[in-house]
Amino acid sequence: MSLTERIILVSNRGPVQYGRENGERTTNRGAGGLVTALSGLSSQLQDGVWVCAAMSDEDVVVARESPEGLCPPELGHDDLRVRLVALDPAAQDDFYTVIANPLLWFIQHHLYDLKTGPNITRREIEAFESGYAAVNRRFAEVVVEEVNKAGGDATVMLHDYHFYLLPAEVRRQCPDVVLHHFVHIPWPDPDAWRVLPPPMRDALFRGLLGNDVIGFHTEGYARNFLLGCQELLHLPVDLSAMEVVIDGRVVRARWYPISIDPEAFEAMAESPEVLDQERELAARRRDHLLLRVDRTDPSKNIVRGFMAYDLLLQDHPELAERITFLALLQPSRQDVPEYAAYVERIQTIVDDVNRKHGTGDWHPIELHLKDDLDLAVAAYKQFDVLMVNAMFDGMNLVAKESILVNRRDGVLALSENTGAHEELGAFAVTLHPFDIQQQADAIHEALTMPVEERRGRRDACVKVVQQNDVAKWLQMQLADISRAAAE
Ligand code: F6P
Numbered sequence: 001m002s003l004t005e006r007i008i009l010v011s012n013r014g015p016v017q018y019g020r021e022n023g024e025r026t027t028n029r030g031a032g033g034l035v036t037a038l039s040g041l042s043s044q045l046q047d048g049v050w051v052c053a054a055m056s057d058e059d060v061v062v063a064r065e066s067p068e069g070l071c072p073p074e075l076g077h078d079d080l081r082v083r084l085v086a087l088d089p090a091a092q093d094d095f096y097t098v099i100a101n102p103l104l105w106f107i108q109h110h111l112y113d114l115k116t117g118p119n120i121t122r123r124e125i126e127a128f129e130s131g132y133a134a135v136n137r138r139f140a141e142v143v144v145e146e147v148n149k150a151g152g153d154a155t156v157m158l159h160d161y162h163f164y165l166l167p168a169e170v171r172r173q174c175p176d177v178v179l180h181h182f183v184h185i186p187w188p189d190p191d192a193w194r195v196l197p198p199p200m201r202d203a204l205f206r207g208l209l210g211n212d213v214i215g216f217h218t219e220g221y222a223r224n225f226l227l228g229c230q231e232l233l234h235l236p237v238d239l240s241a242m243e244v245v246i247d248g249r250v251v252r253a254r255w256y257p258i259s260i261d262p263e264a265f266e267a268m269a270e271s272p273e274v275l276d277q278e279r280e281l282a283a284r285r286r287d288h289l290l291l292r293v294d295r296t297d298p299s300k301n302i303v304r305g306f307m308a309y310d311l312l313l314q315d316h317p318e319l320a321e322r323i324t325f326l327a328l329l330q331p332s333r334q335d336v337p338e339y340a341a342y343v344e345r346i347q348t349i350v351d352d353v354n355r356k357h358g359t360g361d362w363h364p365i366e367l368h369l370k371d372d373l374d375l376a377v378a379a380y381k382q383f384d385v386l387m388v389n390a391m392f393d394g395m396n397l398v399a400k401e402s403i404l405v406n407r408r409d410g411v412l413a414l415s416e417n418t419g420a421h422e423e424l425g426a427f428a429v430t431l432h433p434f435d436i437q438q439q440a441d442a443i444h445e446a447l448t449m450p451v452e453e454r455r456g457r458r459d460a461c462v463k464v465v466q467q468n469d470v471a472k473w474l475q476m477q478l479a480d481i482s483r484a485a486a487e
Contacts, residue, residue: 006150007048008143010166011038011159012100014052014082016072018059025058027074037258037397037470038159047079051142053092053135054084085142087135094131095162097336098124104161104204106338107192108185109299109392118195128200133165136207140169147174155481158211160184165203167210178485179211180477184258185394186419187221190231198232205233209246212484215254215477217395217419222253252484256476257423258395259469262404269377269405277378286362288323288447289408291383293376293398294390295332296369298342301391301415301433302329306349306365308389308439313357313364316444321362323447325387326379330371343369377401383410385446388418389431389439395419399428403461409454411446412461413439423468427460 015035019026029035030052038050054063062070062084069083087095103124106112118124143166147154152174158166158181167179193201205228208214216222222242229244230237237244242253268274290309294300309325329346333339350367357364368375380386380402388399396418403412403424414421414428421430429446432438 006146006154008146008150008154008156009038009048009050009159010052010139010143010156010163011035011050012053012096012162013055014050014084015075016082017056018062019056020058025062027072029074037260037473049081049083049146051083051085051139051146054086059084060086083142083146085139087138091131091134091138093335094127095135096131097333098127099132100162101333101336102338103196104164105185105299107195108161108188110188110192111298111391112195114195120195120197120200125197125200133203136163136165137169139163140166140173143170144173147177152176154178155180155485157182157477157481165207168207169210171210178481180213180215180481180484181208181211182215182256182258182477183221183225183394184217186392187216187224187228189224190228193228193232201232205229206246209235209244209251211251212249213252213254213477213480215256215480217255217257218422219255221394221419222255226253250487252480254476254480256473257419257468258397258473259465260397260400260404261470262466265401265404269381271374273374274377274381277375278381281375281378281382285382286322286324288319288385289379289383290323290325290385290387290443290447291328291379291402292325292387293328293379293402294330296329296339296343296346297332298338299391299393301389302327302342303345303349304433304436305387305389305439306346306353308436308443309365310349310353310356311437311440312443313353315440319447320357321359323364325365326383327365327367328372328376328379329367329369331369377405380405381407384408385411385413385429385443387431387439387443388412388414388420389433390415390418391433393418393420399424400465403458404465406458409451409458411449411454411457413443413446423464424461427457427464 013030015030017028017030054060063086069081155178226237229235235244244251350365354363386402399420412428413431415431415433429442
């Protein structure tokens with residue numbers, strides 16, 4: 001089959017989210033890096049349907065009104081249908097807040113302190129079956145319906161850790177369909193999966209192996225996946241071809257670093273809203289602006305970042321009143337208890353550092369706990385150093401977006417455990433996420449680096465981001481899908 005035929009995209013969070021204000025329906029763009037990347041992808045699809053979960057109450061109303069989906073004018077593509085899937089609320093809650101986040105997310109980002117968690121009890125086993133598996137089955141039904149509508153000739157592109165069981169279910173019902181899955185988060189070594197009971201982890205691996213091609217951000221994640229197939233499932237794996245065989249079928253593990261649309265992002269950086277925010281920021285900034293922009297996710301290592309800043313101020317009293325650490329943090333997954341507790345820890349350490357070092361009207365840390373894209377982009381343009389100290393992060397698009405539009409020869413201080421470090425690490429100052437002193441020293445090095453060196457590093461980063469853009473990410477995947485289909 002060729003790629004001009006029907007493409008079925010599947011992700012948990014869709015490109016739009018509906019709401020209701022003063023009796024009127026509102027439409028907002030869906031949040032998160034995945035939606036940003038897939039929006040670029042959707043503009044290149046000629047005939048596609050994007051299947052995603054109804055998340056808000058109004059999404060559920062829309063799903064009931066338009067069970068076949070609708071083309072939201074906001075997306076600007078007349079032939080891209082968005083099909084919202086309404087789910088049983090209890091199943092959706094177990095799927096998202098018990099299994100996907102935290103269990104799978106925590107395993108894949110190494111977030112467990114194994115002395116204390118995870119504790120797999122009947123609650124988790126039941127949530128896996130009646131939440132995660134049930135939601136995957138419901139999505140599989142919808143995908144199969146869409147494949148049948150296309151006369152069986154369709155390419156299914158699945159996204160992320162929410163749908164590991166779905167591919168095998170679709171494969172069972174549509175053996176000839178082409179299935180491609182992109183995993184947006186790290187894939188850890190086989191032992192990390194041993195915290196799950198064997199039936200659960202086997203089901204996850206076997207589910208994912210329903211695909212023809214499985215994409216990751218880096219070669220290391222792809223290799224870890226194949227090693228898991230070998231060690232946990234005892235399947236024959238070829239690490240030079242990066243393939244595994246299951247039930248006589250070849251499944252390919254590939255890597256494609258996700259990226260952004262540089263032109264569109266540059267245009268956004270010049271929008272009137274961003275320019276307003278930038279003027280305001282430039283007027284009140286001090287000599288040095290250290291910036292971080294993150295969801296309040298424990299994997300982002302926000303608390304250790306503030307501990308490193310505390311050390312920096314202690315070691316370098318000459319920075320007093322001359323620096324601000326602007327932390328733009330979007331509250332995330334607040335219905336998952338670990339995430340709510342993490343926000344409290346963030347607030348506590350910010351208060352401590354400000355109390356300890358602050359003087360007069362100088363607040364060493366300026367914390368914004370809200371989602372404000374215009375302010376984030378204005379700050380991208382103004383930073384001297386951007387801190388990305390994630391413990392583990394699949395890619396980290398903030399690093400790519402921010403360096404592209406920065407106007408002050410800013411330096412990336414980038415964790416070695418991000419996918420982005422593979423592409424940009426040579427031009428960044430590397431951070432070791434658990435070594436707080438090293439982070440403090442590295443931030444100081446970045447702040448005091450001669451301007452020519454900063455400029456050279458930034459120019460090199462920009463070139464990488466422009467060359468490896470989101471269009472390339474998509475083309476590489478489509479080429480592999482064509483190859484798999486031809487075979
Ligand atoms: O790939 C991880 C991801 O799905 C990103 O798209 C996004 O940054 C984040 O997780 C969003 O998470 P949630 O949909 O739970 O808000």
